[in-house]
Amino acid sequence: MALKGDLKDMSLSSLISINCNEMNQARLTIRHQGREAALFFADGNIAHVVLDSQEGEEAIYELLTWEEGEFELEQGVAPPKRTVTTGWSRLLLEGMRRMDESAAGPEVDWDEVEMSETDQTAERIVRALKRVPGIDGALICSRQGEVLGQKMAGDPAKEAALTAFVGRRSEELGFLLCAGQWERLILSGQARKAMVVPCRESNYLGLVLGRRAPVEALIESVRTTLRRYE
């Protein structure tokens, strides 16, 4: 049976990350303002994309800008050919970068960021993360809610108290269910999306995400950034 929905309720980036993570072989058809696109998933990645007469990765970047459109997911459909070779998470991040650029965001030079910063490690981490497309704000705080580094709009002290509080609740829940290591907490609301993850030296990292940010792809970026500073 086909799974149907609308991109208003579930973004394309979420559909891609779920199907790739679950190694689905499937065809995702999307209809938007009289246009039709098809994405084929196979072997944990996107294998083929077609939009009008366009095929391959450039078509995906355009599709990622669609904020609404009916979709239909049919399991077990094999790709007719392979026009995409880049990994799905890299595609989503590139798509987010392009969208940010088109909204006049500056290009990131990771090496320059790393070389020029002389602040404390927490400050360097949040500055690096704030430059990742899809991350609107970042903060590192202690378990007691003390701000160790922040790059976010609003009231950092309040964000830190909230981050530490929900981080503690996440740990308690994990202990209660013997669920193993706590990896992250994702908070989704109409107005914003946020993520809290455990961070170096028993601290917490709080992230404010773009409303349509590809969470699964961002997790890899966050892990990579944290590893760079361990």
Added chain:
Amino acid sequence: MERVLSDVNAVAGVGGCFFCGQQGAVIASATKATPDAVAFHGVGRQVAFAWAALEAAGQATEELCFCYERARIVARVLGNVALVVLCGPRVELASLRIILDTAAGLIKGDPDVRRSLAARAGERADLLAEGHLDASSRRLLGALDSRREQ
């Protein structure tokens, strides 16, 4: 309510689910795998604490998804109750979210169920007065309350 719980439990990777009120107390539950009523109550309480903190911070949240090495807990806020789902790490989240959206629609559209849930949701003040939080967490919650209007 029972139908909603049964539908949620039918999703691959779901181990059990329950409705809880603002106090975290279990209103109705259905178990498919190992978690028992005691575990549900503890989970409900921690979810309710997180939910209360988010509201105190002025950040209305529809869904909380706690991810662990061996489990996921998805809590969908539906007015003054939450539907909490205990899952394995490979749960089909897309299917689950569609079922949760349907559940939210059913509850919103059924005044009897809404009234029944509201009557049993309890008061958040009771949760915060019960003394289940450690001192540091109480201070954090106090800080959120004091900055509520800032």
